[in-house]
Amino acid sequence: MTERSNIEWTDATFNPWEGCQKMGLGCDHCYAETRNARFGGGVAPNWGPGAPRRRTSAENWRQPIKWNAEHDAFVAEHGRRRRVFCASLADVFDNAVDPQWRIDLLQLIADTPNLDWLLLTKRIGNAHQMLDAALDVMSHGLTRWADYPWPNVWIGATIANQIEADRDIPKLMAVPARVRFLSMEPLLGPVDLTRIDINGWAEIYPLTGTTECTDDDGNPMPDIPALDWIIVGGESGPGARPMHPDWARSLRDQCAAAGVPFLFKQWGEWTPGVNVERHAGIVKTAMWLNSEWSVGMESLAADDGHIDDEPDLYRVGKKAAGRRLDGCTHNEFPRSPKEGHDHVNREH
Numbered sequence: 001m002t003e004r005s006n007i008e009w010t011d012a013t014f015n016p017w018e019g020c021q022k023m024g025l026g027c028d029h030c031y032a033e034t035r036n037a038r039f040g041g042g043v044a045p046n047w048g049p050g051a052p053r054r055r056t057s058a059e060n061w062r063q064p065i066k067w068n069a070e071h072d073a074f075v076a077e078h079g080r081r082r083r084v085f086c087a088s089l090a091d092v093f094d095n096a097v098d099p100q101w102r103i104d105l106l107q108l109i110a111d112t113p114n115l116d117w118l119l120l121t122k123r124i125g126n127a128h129q130m131l132d133a134a135l136d137v138m139s140h141g142l143t144r145w146a147d148y149p150w151p152n153v154w155i156g157a158t159i160a161n162q163i164e165a166d167r168d169i170p171k172l173m174a175v176p177a178r179v180r181f182l183s184m185e186p187l188l189g190p191v192d193l194t195r196i197d198i199n200g201w202a203e204i205y206p207l208t209g210t211t212e213c214t215d216d217d218g219n220p221m222p223d224i225p226a227l228d229w230i231i232v233g234g235e236s237g238p239g240a241r242p243m244h245p246d247w248a249r250s251l252r253d254q255c256a257a258a259g260v261p262f263l264f265k266q267w268g269e270w271t272p273g274v275n276v277e278r279h280a281g282i283v284k285t286a287m288w289l290n291s292e293w294s295v296g297m298e299s300l301a302a303d304d305g306h307i308d309d310e311p312d313l314y315r316v317g318k319k320a321a322g323r324r325l326d327g328c329t330h331n332e333f334p335r336s337p338k339e340g341h342d343h344v345n346r347e348h
């Protein structure tokens with residue numbers, strides 16, 4: 001929808017349609033639903049089961065064609081291809097969407113080879129089947145997605161906690177893709193990405209790309225490719241839940257140890273004191289106790305029950321909280337498969 005996105009990890013956003021249904025904890029404070037309700041007079045007309053999704057205008061659908069044509073100028077200015085986040089106000093793999101819309105979207109992606117399309121979903125279990133179904137129609141049954149996953153399509157899964165990581169990372173790994181990534185925003189708990197146990201019968205190591213499992217004949221299964229990119233961020237907006245700094249630190253360190261690009265997108269609404277020292281007069285409003293945070297703790301006096309090695313957090317808003325983690329900006333991206341597959345853009 002917008003040529004210059006405010007989202008730190010993309011250059012542009014494109015919404016082929018609007019509307020969705022909440023899927024889990026990470027959806028609790030969905031800004032897209034709030035926005036839909038704002039334009040709908042207080043009720044979100046395109047949200048929830050049975051609600052119609054709204055396809056965006058033909059003019060909007062022409063935007064990516066324009067961006068695609070601007071490729072040379074974009075590369076001259078930025079030194080790389082343009083990244084487009086698809087569906088910030090919806091989910092590409094939403095079951096409630098007319099399958100023809102997804103076919104049209106895939107055709108648009110095929111028509112814009114100069115753009116890298118970032119398809120981020122909370123429904124990663126649908127992705128492979130829906131890509132296959134769309135491609136089946138487009139190719140008259142001649143091509144499957146697994147035969148040649150398009151190099152300008154990056155597939156991402158949204159993960160909020162360890163339960164979602166254990167459930168959804170194996171599904172993401174099973175989708176044929178040239179780039180796979182996680183958006184861990186809002187991060188709502190500690191997550192170990194170094195090892196995922198699949199119901200006790202297999203282990204995968206998503207950051208290094210190896211497996212520990214055998215097939216029915218006892219032969220080792222082939223290694224899986226490693227994840228290409230991890231994005232981490234805290235929640236913003238009304239009702240935002242704080243992110244414990246150690247959760248973000250741990251993911252930063254896991255990525256560094258494995259050589260996987262790490263982007264720290266934002267603290268969100270809450271941040272540790274080190275980031276707010278210059279905001280005179282700020283009032284401490286929350287703290288961690290025994291690794292738990294709850295709304296009720298907002299009323300605690302500064303030192304009541306405080307455990308020294310757990311941080312106080314301050315509600316200062318997304319902008320003031322910024323995106324520095326222990327004094328560093330982590331702004332790493334994977335290189336587009338169309339440009340080579342190194343890690344680039346390390347800024348500290």
Ligand code: SF4
Pocket residue numbers: 019020021022023024026027030031032033088089090091122
């Ligand atoms: S999947 Fe995304 S768009 Fe849909 S309700 Fe959840 S947060 Fe909102």
